Amino acid sequence: MSTVYVFGHKHPDNDSILAAVMLSQLMNTLEDGNTYVPRRLGEMPLESAAILKSWEFPEPEYLDEIPAPEPGQERQKVILVDHNEEVQSVHGLSNAEVVGVVDHHRIADFSTHKPIFFITLPWGSTATIVLYLFHCYEITPTVAQLSCLLSAMMTDMVMMKSPTTTEIDRQFVENIGEILGLDPVDFGMNIFTNRATDKYTPDEMVAHDIKGFVINGKRVFIGQYETVDKNIALSRLPELRAAMESFRKEKNADTLVLAVTDIMEEGSQILMCGDKSLPERGLGIEDEPGGVWLPGVLSRKKQIAAPILAAATA
Numbered sequence: 001m002s003t004v005y006v007f008g009h010k011h012p013d014n015d016s017i018l019a020a021v022m023l024s025q026l027m028n029t030l031e032d033g034n035t036y037v038p039r040r041l042g043e044m045p046l047e048s049a050a051i052l053k054s055w056e057f058p059e060p061e062y063l064d065e066i067p068a069p070e071p072g073q074e075r076q077k078v079i080l081v082d083h084n085e086e087v088q089s090v091h092g093l094s095n096a097e098v099v100g101v102v103d104h105h106r107i108a109d110f111s112t113h114k115p116i117f118f119i120t121l122p123w124g125s126t127a128t129i130v131l132y133l134f135h136c137y138e139i140t141p142t143v144a145q146l147s148c149l150l151s152a153m154m155t156d157m158v159m160m161k162s163p164t165t166t167e168i169d170r171q172f173v174e175n176i177g178e179i180l181g182l183d184p185v186d187f188g189m190n191i192f193t194n195r196a197t198d199k200y201t202p203d204e205m206v207a208h209d210i211k212g213f214v215i216n217g218k219r220v221f222i223g224q225y226e227t228v229d230k231n232i233a234l235s236r237l238p239e240l241r242a243a244m245e246s247f248r249k250e251k252n253a254d255t256l257v258l259a260v261t262d263i264m265e266e267g268s269q270i271l272m273c274g275d276k277s278l279p280e281r282g283l284g285i286e287d288e289p290g291g292v293w294l295p296g297v298l299s300r301k302k303q304i305a306a307p308i309l310a311a312a313t314a
């Protein structure tokens with residue numbers, strides 16, 4: 001009988017929040033004796049707050065860190081969703097007992113003493129995997145749950161335009177659309193509009209969806225700011241570059257890459273600061289004052305982080 005915290009990565013995106021909430025709800029339905037409680041490691045994305053509110057689901061509370069257990073106390077049990085790298089996870093993760101991982105990213109630095117619930121699949125979103133788990137446990141998701149899962153799927157796969165989208169994702173999306181009687185693409189457009197992208201400050205554009213990596217001992221942050229009109233963000237370029245530099249210094253990082261992804265034009269404007277050699281090599285570009293436009297680049301994981309990581313080992 002334990003309380004198990006379920007949370008996505010720091011600077012959470014819609015998938016990290018909704019996959020944590022939906023997986024907690026699924027696990028609680030199974031009544032395995034534990035209580036699963038979703039948490040978040042950063043600010044609520046606007047679209048996640050909007051959809052949870054519309055279904056009257058409470059927002060997950062903020063989790064700052066996991067303290068070391070008092071003598072005789074058991075470690076806090078946790079399930080990581082949408083990430084598995086320590087650098088992207090909660091402060092004090094080593095004080096916790098990781099009892100599960102549900103993720104769709106590379107496996108970086110993971111090892112355990114005991115067997116655990118470890119499910120990673122190279123699908124387009126963690127929400128797709130959570131939906132698959134509903135099927136595995138023969139639990140029928142409610143309309144509210146399907147709607148939340150579809151929201152996370154559509155943002156994480158950028159309306160299914162992202163190259164991370166698999167045939168399985170497409171089938172699940174189509175299936176939810178039929179059950180809910182809606183067009184998934186129209187539904188996804190509404191989710192993106194809920195982001196009200198022009199409301200973000202340059203600091204928020206940098207910080208609201210950013211992931212840290214340790215590459216050959218260097219700390220590299222890769223952020224992604226998704227918008228329906230990149231020109232609004234890029235009209236504030238000097239402030240944006242200043243915000244990038246101050247984030248990098250604050251995190252004591254060597255390199256920061258920011259992708260301003262335009263989901264309508266289907267590409268990303270790449271900005272970088274600090275030591276640019278690794279991302280320049282990985283992406284095959286040279287930074288310019290206004291950044292570099294990479295058409296077709298929508299996925300941080302596959303089209304930005306992966307080539308940068310590959311360049312480090314080449």
Ligand SMILES: [Mn+2]
Binds near residue numbers: 015016082124125126
């Ligand atoms: Mn994800």
